[in-house]
Amino acid sequence: xxxxxxxxxxxxxYAWLAFEQLPRTLEGLSVHVRYRPVLxxxxxxxxxxxxxxxxxxxxxxxxxxxxxxxxxxxxxxxxPARHPFHSLPLLRLALGHSPDGxxxxxxxGAVLRHVWxxxxxxxxxxxxxxxxxxxxxxxxxxxxxxxxxxALLRANTDQAxxxxxxxxxxxxxxxxxxxxxxxxxxxxxxxxxxxxFDGPAWAQAAQQPSGLPGIP
Numbered sequence: 019x020x021x022x023x024x025x026x027x028x029x030x031x032y033a034w035l036a037f038e039q040l041p042r043t044l045e046g047l048s049v050h051v052r053y054r055p056v057l058x059x060x061x062x063x064x065x066x067x068x069x070x071x072x073x074x075x076x077x078x079x080x081x082x083x084x085x086x087x088x089x090x091x092x093x094x095x096x097x098p099a100r101h102p103f104h105s106l107p108l109l110r111l112a113l114g115h116s117p118d119g120x121x122x123x124x125x126x127g128a129v130l131r132h133v134w135x136x137x138x139x140x141x142x143x144x145x146x147x148x149x150x151x152x153x154x155x156x157x158x159x160x161x162x163x164x165x166x167x168x169a170l171l172r173a174n175t176d177q178a179x180x181x182x183x184x185x186x187x188x189x190x191x192x193x194x195x196x197x198x199x200x201x202x203x204x205x206x207x208x209x210x211x212x213x214x215f216d217g218p219a220w221a222q223a224a225q226q227p228s229g230l231p232g233i234p
Contacts, residue, residue, distance in 0.1 A: 020049045020209055023190040025183050026126065027058035028112070029105040031084035031095060032199045034134040036187040037126060038093040043202045047209055053126040054119060055109045056175045058186050064179045071102050087199070096137035103140055108133070110167040111149065115156035119170045128152055194220070 024040070026033040040051070062069055071077040081097060088095025112121050112129050132149050133140045159166040178188075182195055189196040189205050194215075196205040208215050228234065 020047060020191060021052070022049055022205075023052045023054050023120075024126075025054050025056050025178050025186050025188040025190070026130075027056055027105055027186045028108045028129050028133050028140075029058060029102055030186045031080075031088075031097075031134060033187040034095060034130045035084065035087055035091065035093055036199045036202065037130055039091065039199065039202055043206050044209070049209075051123070052120040053123060054174055054178070055112050055121060055126075055171065056178045056183070056186065057106070057109060057171060060175045061179055061184055061186075065184045067184060069102070095134050098133055099137060099139040100141075105140075106171075107141060107146065109171050110164065111146070111153070113167040113170045113174075114163045115153055115158065116167075116170055117157055117159070119174045122156070125153060125156055 022044075024037075026037070028034075044051075059069070061067075070080055081101075084095055085097065087093075108129050112125050113119070115121065115125055128149065132145065138145060181190065183190070183197075185197055187197075187199065189201065191205070191208065194208065196202075196208070
């Protein structure tokens, strides 16, 4: 059985699209997927990577692109009333139902649909209350649930950064990282034992010399 860790932040439209596409990608394989929430903003800061939405033309393109992808993939994607937004409340809500830093597919899907279906405000207090109620039957921690979730999120994000995760969605399997919705075919090829992964190209990519000053 393949063990896959799916790093996600609910603020990412590509995480939603990848979440919906993943079962199709993994069809016919024996896999166990761990859904691991991380704070995307902290990962971007750790790697000195500006958020895509901080560049106005890129932001416009991103929103057009994800809308089209939702349409073309038959997934359905409605931009929330405000984006970007601070995803901390959603991440901590999800991790409040996690014993170990991972959440089950039901929890991940419930929060992603809360954001990416219907075009509503993801942080509307009434809707957050409804989401909390929808997750009420999931695992509950003993003691201070807020402190529990905060600690798990920090640990998840720190560990992800240390492993080289720089964005979401990212899939980790056998120590290799596959980033983005468009990496799903590559992930499937690896799981199908494509011979390319036994060659030198994967390792050589990290040794490619730069032709620009200031870039290692």
